[in-house]
Amino acid sequence: MDSLALAAQARGEIGFYLPAEPTRVIPATAASAALAPDDWIFPGPDGLGPAIVRGMPLARIAARMLRSADDAARGRALPGFLWSRERRIAPPSIQHGASIAQAAGAALESARRRGGGVVLVVAGELACATGALEGPLTLARAHGLPLVVVLVGNVPAAKAERVVAGCALAVRDAVAHAAARARGGEGPTVIAVEPRGPGLDRLAATFDRRAVAEARSRVTTDAAAAFELARASGVAHDPSPLDHVTALEGAVRAAQRARLARSRDAGG
Amino acid sequence: VADHDWTMARAIKEALAHAFAADDAIVLLGEETYRGGLFGVTSGLDDPYIERMFEIAGDDALRVGAAIGMALAGAKPVVEVLLSDHLLPALPQIVGELANLRYFSAGELVAPVVLRVPVARGTGAGPRQTLAPERLLAGVPGLVVACPSSPQDAYGIIRAALAGADPVAILEPAVLYGVRGAVDPDIGLELGRARRVVPGTDLVIVAWGAAVAVAREAARRGAELGLSIGVLDLVTLAPLDAGAILEAVAATGRAVIAGDEPRTGGLGAEVAAMIAEGALEYLRAPVLRIGGADAPLPSTGEGSVRGLDAEALLAAARDTIAWR
Numbered sequence: 001m002d003s004l005a006l007a008a009q010a011r012g013e014i015g016f017y018l019p020a021e022p023t024r025v026i027p028a029t030a031a032s033a034a035l036a037p038d039d040w041i042f043p044g045p046d047g048l049g050p051a052i053v054r055g056m057p058l059a060r061i062a063a064r065m066l067r068s069a070d071d072a073a074r075g076r077a078l079p080g081f082l083w084s085r086e087r088r089i090a091p092p093s094i095q096h097g098a099s100i101a102q103a104a105g106a107a108l109e110s111a112r113r114r115g116g117g118v119v120l121v122v123a124g125e126l127a128c129a130t131g132a133l134e135g136p137l138t139l140a141r142a143h144g145l146p147l148v149v150v151l152v153g154n155v156p157a158a159k160a161e162r163v164v165a166g167c168a169l170a171v172r173d174a175v176a177h178a179a180a181r182a183r184g185g186e187g188p189t190v191i192a193v194e195p196r197g198p199g200l201d202r203l204a205a206t207f208d209r210r211a212v213a214e215a216r217s218r219v220t221t222d223a224a225a226a227f228e229l230a231r232a233s234g235v236a237h238d239p240s241p242l243d244h245v246t247a248l249e250g251a252v253r254a255a256q257r258a259r260l261a262r263s264r265d266a267g268g
Numbered sequence: 269v270a271d272h273d274w275t276m277a278r279a280i281k282e283a284l285a286h287a288f289a290a291d292d293a294i295v296l297l298g299e300e301t302y303r304g305g306l307f308g309v310t311s312g313l314d315d316p317y318i319e320r321m322f323e324i325a326g327d328d329a330l331r332v333g334a335a336i337g338m339a340l341a342g343a344k345p346v347v348e349v350l351l352s353d354h355l356l357p358a359l360p361q362i363v364g365e366l367a368n369l370r371y372f373s374a375g376e377l378v379a380p381v382v383l384r385v386p387v388a389r390g391t392g393a394g395p396r397q398t399l400a401p402e403r404l405l406a407g408v409p410g411l412v413v414a415c416p417s418s419p420q421d422a423y424g425i426i427r428a429a430l431a432g433a434d435p436v437a438i439l440e441p442a443v444l445y446g447v448r449g450a451v452d453p454d455i456g457l458e459l460g461r462a463r464r465v466v467p468g469t470d471l472v473i474v475a476w477g478a479a480v481a482v483a484r485e486a487a488r489r490g491a492e493l494g495l496s497i498g499v500l501d502l503v504t505l506a507p508l509d510a511g512a513i514l515e516a517v518a519a520t521g522r523a524v525i526a527g528d529e530p531r532t533g534g535l536g537a538e539v540a541a542m543i544a545e546g547a548l549e550y551l552r553a554p555v556l557r558i559g560g561a562d563a564p565l566p567s568t569g570e571g572s573v574r575g576l577d578a579e580a581l582l583a584a585a586r587d588t589i590a591w592r
Contacts, residue, residue, distance in 0.1 A: 040341060076372045085376055090340055091369070095360040101333025102365070108322065108334060109341035112295070116341065135330040142325070 001048060005065060005079060014067060014079045018045050024152045025049050027193045028122040030168035031150050034175035035120055040110070042090040042103040042121040047082035054087040088117075097123055097132025100149065104136035107145035107188070118146045118179045125153025137188065146182035148175055149190045271450035277309045279419035279451050280384070280440070283426035284310060284346065286453065288317045294430060295320045295338065297331045298348030305348045307386055307445055328358035332383070336366055339379035344430060346382045352439070353399040355385060366435045367410035382429045383437040389528050389560070390443040390478060394567030400529035400560070405437050406506040406538070412459055413506040415439040417480035419449040421503060424457025432459070439505070441478040441528070462509035464516065468498025471522040471585050474513060474539055476502040479526040479559075479576050486581040497585050505535055513539060514546045521552035522588045526581055530562045553591035556584045 002019045009017045029049025032041055043050045051061060063070035065079045083091035090106070093099040103121035110116030127133055128151060140147040150171070171193060178189035274282065281304075287294050296310065301323045304311030314321045324331050328349050335345035349355060355362070362383070369379045389398045405413045412434050416422035422440070429436035436459070465480065466487045475483040480501045487497040500516045502508065517523050523543055525536040536557040543555050558581050 042337075072374060072376060073372060074374045076374055083373065083377065085340075090337075091373065091377065094364040098333055098361055098365055101330050101361065102337035102340065104330075105334030105337025105339075105345075106341040107337070109338040109343045112319070112343070119337075135326040136333070139324055139326065139330065139334065
């Protein structure tokens with residue numbers, strides 16, 4: 001999707017595009033697969049995986065990417081930003097970590113209504129660096145809110161149950177456990193997800209491009225595992241999420257070909 | 269229904285109580301809610317509605333952010349901001365998130381969050397607790413900003429804000445909390461509409477919030493001198509009621525703008541620009557702005573509590589009327 005969207009951006013067909021960050025996409029997708037349909041997800045900017053897990057129609061995703069006339073947001077949102085009120089997927093926030101406070105609020109409303117479900121928020125390490133975590137976490141702990149926070153990155157803060165990034169099963173299991181605790185009234189859980197191995201950020205810092213590329217390829221492999229996991233968990237619709245991605249890419253390519261053809265016809 | 273004789277603080281509380289009783293989705297988030305917030309405005313409201321009033325320790329960024337999340341999940345939150353100065357850390361949530369939600373989702377997502385913002389100018393609260401928030405909020409697309417000048421308007425603004433789908437910031441002049449006035453709960457108020465509170469043919473004073481009472485006093489004193497000075501209460505600061513403003517200027521040919529804010533970059537400048545753009549051909553004199561100085565307010569002494577001055581406002585009106 002990223003390569004398609006970035007190519008479209010280079011051709012001037014779409015506007016600002018924020019590429020998916022694999023180290024966040026996998027936890028967001030795997031964590032979403034651990035939730036019940038009525039649970040809210042605040043996935044941050046990497047909403048594609050959760051959207052697919054929650055069965056968002058391909059046509060809707062493609063329309064957003066292409067900002068076609070069928071885009072429900074009428075072209076007002078960034079191409080990669082996905083949300084759905086019906087599917088309980090919140091929009092990404094623009095400010096680092098702002099969605100954590102929003103997720104805590106959604107959890108507060110859930111607790112107020114009793115039985116309103118669990119709220120998941122996925123955030124990057126900048127959320128911690130900007131201090132956006134502590135306030136919402138204090139609120140969630142004070143009220144015993146059904147909140148699951150997945151922090152991706154080298155996060156020394158937050159007494160967290162740590163899992164290894166790239167391992168979708170581990171993230172899924174940790175979130176499932178945390179969600180069960182939350183449903184049982186045991187309050188919030190913070191799950192810190194470390195990048196696999198030495199960490200992509202640290203690899204990038206060395207400018208060892210080969211090592212980064214190799215690490216990213218492993219992550220991509222794990223993305224497939226995440227989708228398989230979602231299918232196995234029964235959360236995803238049929239066909240499988242992986243098929244959704246393949247079909248989506250096909251749909252985007254077909255739309256681009258059609259647009260190109262129209263452009264050629266108009267020109268000549 | 270007989271009018272109630274309420275203070276503005278009481279009118280705000282009664283409007284909230286009415287809304288709480290009518291709609292289970294309405295909740296209140298604040299600090300020191302056990303005593304009704306910093307000014308005690310909602311004192312006693314927690315007795316019947318304690319389960320819908322949330323004491324949230326933290327800054328207003330947390331409270332506003334949490335309110336957005338609650339709204340996404342179906343609630344209608346009212347956030348009691350501690351003071352206007354405490355808006356500053358909350359601006360990322362207000363400007364970047366809250367105000368944009370309905371627009372960028374093309375209406376799929378709404379967050380009808382109401383921000384109650386006490387503005388302590390004129391209370392002697394000192395330089396760091398008297399921020400004039402008009403300039404921060406009135407230019408934010410997607411955010412409705414209102415400012416009551418009377419208990420009746422305070423009641424009506426709360427009711428109208430909670431009935432809509434847009435986020436609304438209500439700038440509450442703290443110096444008016446104790447001011448009494450008649451309130452008829454059945455009188456509705458439409459956000460986005462200014463109101464002529466004093467008729468006049470020589471000049472119109474365009475005012476809002478605490479400046480409205482000062483403008484009325486200036487108009488009264490002007491009448492004793494044989495001058496017909498009208499007063500237009502903006503009520504809603506964003507979106508401005510351009511029609512009412514331009515109509516009032518067209519009818520009199522002269523305008524003075526009165527607001528308790530520093531002049532530079534303030535709302536008064538926006539109103540003046542609107543008049544220049546839309547009613548230049550009607551003007552018989554330059555538009556003047558009478559407001560606070562471009563300086564912090566001290567915490568003691570005359571300057572700490574003296575807001576707008578009716579004499580200064582009347583002098584400006586007389587100069588404008590006499591201008592050739």
